[in-house]
Amino acid sequence: MPPWLPTFLSPLAAAIAAGVAIPSLLILYFLKLRRRELDVPSTLLWKKAVQDLQVNSPFQKLRRNLLLLLQLLLLILLLLAFARPVVNYTPGAGRVSVILVDRSASMSAKDVKGKSRLEEAKKQARAVVESMGRDQTAMLIAFDDSAETLQPFTTDRVALKNAIDAITPTDRKSRLKLAYSLAEAQAAAYVPEQLRTNADPPDVFVFSDGRVLDATDLSIRANVTYNQIGSKDSQNLAVVALSAKRNYERPTEVQIFARLANYGPKPQTSVPVQMSIDGSVKSVVSVSLPPERWTDEQRTQAEKDGFVTRDSIEFPPMELTTSAVIKVEQMQKDDDQLPADDGASVVVPPPKPLNILLVTDGNYFLEKLFEPRFESLVAQKKATITPSQYEKTQPKDVDVIVFDRYVPQFLPDAGAFISFGSVPNNLSTKAVMQTNGVIPQSVADVGVLDWKRDHPILRHLVLGRLYAASVIKVDVPPTVEVLMDGLKGPLILLDRDVRRTHLLVTFDLLQSNWPLRVSFPMFLNNSLQFLAAGSNLNLRQSLKPGATPKIPREALQKLGVVPTSIRVTGPDGSKAVPVPPTGHFALPALEKVGVYTLDPPVPQFETLAVNLMDANESNLVPSDKAPGGIGETVIAGTGNTRTELWWWLLACGALPLLLIEWVIYTRRAHL
Numbered sequence: 001m002p003p004w005l006p007t008f009l010s011p012l013a014a015a016i017a018a019g020v021a022i023p024s025l026l027i028l029y030f031l032k033l034r035r036r037e038l039d040v041p042s043t044l045l046w047k048k049a050v051q052d053l054q055v056n057s058p059f060q061k062l063r064r065n066l067l068l069l070l071q072l073l074l075l076i077l078l079l080l081a082f083a084r085p086v087v088n089y090t091p092g093a094g095r096v097s098v099i100l101v102d103r104s105a106s107m108s109a110k111d112v113k114g115k116s117r118l119e120e121a122k123k124q125a126r127a128v129v130e131s132m133g134r135d136q137t138a139m140l141i142a143f144d145d146s147a148e149t150l151q152p153f154t155t156d157r158v159a160l161k162n163a164i165d166a167i168t169p170t171d172r173k174s175r176l177k178l179a180y181s182l183a184e185a186q187a188a189a190y191v192p193e194q195l196r197t198n199a200d201p202p203d204v205f206v207f208s209d210g211r212v213l214d215a216t217d218l219s220i221r222a223n224v225t226y227n228q229i230g231s232k233d234s235q236n237l238a239v240v241a242l243s244a245k246r247n248y249e250r251p252t253e254v255q256i257f258a259r260l261a262n263y264g265p266k267p268q269t270s271v272p273v274q275m276s277i278d279g280s281v282k283s284v285v286s287v288s289l290p291p292e293r294w295t296d297e298q299r300t301q302a303e304k305d306g307f308v309t310r311d312s313i314e315f316p317p318m319e320l321t322t323s324a325v326i327k328v329e330q331m332q333k334d335d336d337q338l339p340a341d342d343g344a345s346v347v348v349p350p351p352k353p354l355n356i357l358l359v360t361d362g363n364y365f366l367e368k369l370f371e372p373r374f375e376s377l378v379a380q381k382k383a384t385i386t387p388s389q390y391e392k393t394q395p396k397d398v399d400v401i402v403f404d405r406y407v408p409q410f411l412p413d414a415g416a417f418i419s420f421g422s423v424p425n426n427l428s429t430k431a432v433m434q435t436n437g438v439i440p441q442s443v444a445d446v447g448v449l450d451w452k453r454d455h456p457i458l459r460h461l462v463l464g465r466l467y468a469a470s471v472i473k474v475d476v477p478p479t480v481e482v483l484m485d486g487l488k489g490p491l492i493l494l495d496r497d498v499r500r501t502h503l504l505v506t507f508d509l510l511q512s513n514w515p516l517r518v519s520f521p522m523f524l525n526n527s528l529q530f531l532a533a534g535s536n537l538n539l540r541q542s543l544k545p546g547a548t549p550k551i552p553r554e555a556l557q558k559l560g561v562v563p564t565s566i567r568v569t570g571p572d573g574s575k576a577v578p579v580p581p582t583g584h585f586a587l588p589a590l591e592k593v594g595v596y597t598l599d600p601p602v603p604q605f606e607t608l609a610v611n612l613m614d615a616n617e618s619n620l621v622p623s624d625k626a627p628g629g630i631g632e633t634v635i636a637g638t639g640n641t642r643t644e645l646w647w648w649l650l651a652c653g654a655l656p657l658l659l660i661e662w663v664i665y666t667r668r669a670h671l
Contacts, residue, residue: 021075074658093131094203094223096153096190097138098183099160101125101167102208102229104144104174105545105593105617109209109337111234121207121229122164128205129160139186140164143179144172145213145546153190170591171340171545171612176212176627180204180220187222206631210623211616217628224631230622235264237271237289237330238341238618242542242611244326244348252456252530253317254348258328260311262289263619267307272331275315277324283315287330292619319456321529323350325595325607340593341618345609347540347595353603354532357395358384360404365515366420369524370402400531405508414499416531421508423472429480429495429504432473446471446507448491451484457494457503457526458483461519466491468507468514503527542609545593551585551605558603570596570610 101121112120125140132138132155140151140163151163187202204222209230212218241259246252256275262268269288274281288310290299303309313328329343336342358370370382385393387406394410395401401412405421417424423431446468451458463484471488484492495502514520543549556562556579565576568587571594579585590596596608612618626633 017079021079070660070664093128093133093136093138095136095200096187096202097128097132097136098187098202098204098222099125099128099138099140099164100176100179100183100204100206100208101140101142101164102144102174102206103142103167103169104211105169105171105340105612105614106174106209106211106338106620107229108169108171108340109230109234109236109620111231111337111620112229116169117209117229118167118169121227122167124227124229125164125205125207126161129157129164132157137190139183139190141179141182141186142167143174143176144170145175146172147179147182149182149186153186171593171610171617172591173545173614173617174208174212175214176206176208177214177217180218184220184222204631206627208627209620210625210627211619211621212627213616215623215627218630219628220630224626225634226626226631227634228622228624230620232621233265234337234620235266235335236338236341236618236620237262237264237268237332237336238338238612238615239328239330239344240341240613240615240618242328242344242346242613244346247317250317250456252319252321254320254326255317256315256326256328256346258313258315258344260287260289260313260330261615261618262291263293263621265291265293267291267302268332269307273313274329274331276327276329277318277320282318284331285313285315287311287313292615293621319459320348321456323606324348325609337620338618341612341614344542344611344613345595346542347607347609349540349604350606353381354399354528355381355397356383356400356402356528357390357398358382358402358404359387359390359406359408360384360402361386361406363404363420363510365509365520366402366404369521400528411500416501416503418503418505418527418531420505421472421511423474423504423506424502427495427502428477428497429493429502430475432475446486446488446491449485449487451492455483457523457530458492459526461522461526463519466514466517466519467512469511470507472506474504474506501531503531540604540607540609542611542613543590544614545591545610545612546589547610548589549587549605549608551587551602553582553584555602555604556585559600563600566602567599568596569599570594 101118103118107118107121108116110116129138134155137153137155138160139149139153140160142148142150150166151160154160183202183204201222204220204224205227206224207227207229210226210228238261239258240261241257243257244254246254258273258275260271260273267288267290270286271289272284272286275283288308290302290307290309294302299309315328318326325345325347327343327345330336333339333342356370358366360366367384370384387408391409396412398412398415400416400418401408403417403419403422403424407422407424411417411424411426423429448463448466451461451463453459468486468491471486471491473489474493476482476490476493481494481496482490482492483494484490489506491506493502493504493506495504509515509520553562563579565578566585566587567574567576570590571592575588577588590608590610593610593612596610598605598608601607624633
């Protein structure tokens with residue numbers, strides 16, 4: 001049906017009223033007149049009475065009666081008004097028009113006849129441009145949480161339509177205040193100052209789903225037309241929260257938590273959700289999600305009917321000693337309208353490069369492992385000093401200090417420590433001392449009783465044939481974790497407090513066969529990886545769409561030679577970004593959801609994750625009213641303004657007919 005043809009909002013009610021009123025009116029004209037019979041000498045003067053007697057016959061055809069016709073027309077007009085007729089029309093461009101097109105994340109929903117909301121908005125915006133006359137001008141602004149003038153005021157319709165076609169979607173949030181301010185400022189600058197007082201306000205056309213975050217802060221001096229885009233019945237499942245953190249007790253293990261929401265009209269059960277690491281699926285679970293639009297009463301009734309809500313997931317801990325990208329994604333996508341919120345990612349950064357210091361009077365095996373050519377150790381910088389040098393310099397900017405058969409007098413306030421054949425003072429683990437202050441040691445050969453095969457430090461190590469000539473006897477409190485037990489007492493312990501981590505090996509390496517076994521360098525490498533992960537339990541936080549991360553100059557200098565450009569590769573392609581010769585370096589806005597990588601990989605910025613996780617954008621129900629209550633609202637999905645005609649029927653039709661009918665009736669009554 002053409003949009004200009006009228007439609008009716010209450011046709012059934014009007015039809016029922018017509019079925020009662022019209023027959024009632026006709027019946028009034030069929031009613032017999034009850035008269036008293038009188039004898040008269042002649043009927044010459046009673047012709048009118050004879051005509052009235054003729055209409056008393058109920059089976060006689062209705063005679064032509066102007067009053068009946070007018071009353072029927074009046075009744076029909078009243079019934080049409082009762083049916084609430086409306087007509088839709090497309091508002092045309094005014095003398096000065098501003099076109100605002102929403103390009104935020106929710107506008108990528110494909111719920112408008114198989115195409116996206118943004119495509120429909122661009123189509124309707126082009127229709128406004130087509131309606132421009134020769135003396136009319138318009139400009140184009142695209143907005144999300146920012147606003148951008150894509151085409152200043154012009155009468156060139158081709159330039160305006162090309163600018164509309166060039167609008168690309170982003171995954172940002174939606175805010176309208178800046179776009180309104182920009183539109184008002186541009187319109188004020190365009191109208192000559194001497195004509196501003198007499199000029200009509202500009203026409204502002206907003207093509208959006210109305211889901212803006214700043215609706216209460218909006219104001220603009222213009223004739224605003226809000227063109228509502230989108231369907232309220234759109235189905236959308238979204239990952240609304242994702243958290244990943246390292247286990248304090250086992251820093252190499254990562255725990256992942258996620259929460260999902262259902263923004264569609266129907267409940268969803270057995271929705272598969274998968275967790276993958278670097279693209280490899282590690283776990284799949286299912287969730288059951290009630291619609292977020294449900295009231296508390298509806299949720300209670302659904303629970304009584306057996307619906308069990310499960311919207312949160314805790315995945316099993318994953319062992320991660322290297323960098324990785326963890327992604328959680330809902331897999332029920334057949335009728336899902338917005339792909340941007342189907343998944344979320346978090347970046348596990350590589351272990352922190354460690355500055356390691358070895359304190360020893362001489363240990364061939366440890367010194368060899370600390371040589372620069374052993375790159376397997378998680379170390380950025382390695383150094384070896386004697387105990388006397390250590391006490392004299394008291395180094396503090398060190399991540400891990402390895403003590404070989406030495407009990408330090410000085411310990412930094414925080415850090416990680418590995419002790420071979422010694423137990424530092426002031427720990428919860430205490431070495432058993434004799435009355436003369438000497439630490440006793442077992443003189444018999446010490447073998448291994450058992451070890452924690454699932455602990456990250458000892459995983460995949462074969463330690464059954466390890467022997468030591470002597471071992472330090474220690475008192476172990478319950479808070480200390482024993483990693484390896486020997487026949488004469490604990491051999492390896494992990495003692496932790498708030499700011500320090502101590503890995504204690506209670507026997508002398510040089511009096512054991514361990515340095516000659518393959519498990520020893522593996523143990524040392526695992527220990528350093530464990531301590532590197534534990535030095536920073538927080539994982540890399542995800543970014544919001546539109547973020548512009550700033551890379552400090554110090555991070556660029558860690559590459560050795562500061563590059564002239566850095567290539568950024570992400571969901572929207574790859575591009576080289578020039579690096580300024582001085583100062584910090586800001587990446588361009590990351591507009592789309594996904595994972596971005598830098599080349600060369602800048603430390604701590606190698607991989608960046610951008611997630612939507614925004615309830616306002618994931619909720620695809622369009623706003624019924626113009627944002628902020630400013631302006632006229634356009635029918636959703638049609639691009640047409642609705643005007644009700646009942647008032648015009650009453651004012652221009654029924655009232656004049658009523659006056660005409662009254663005049664004719666009174667004139668006939670006086671004849």
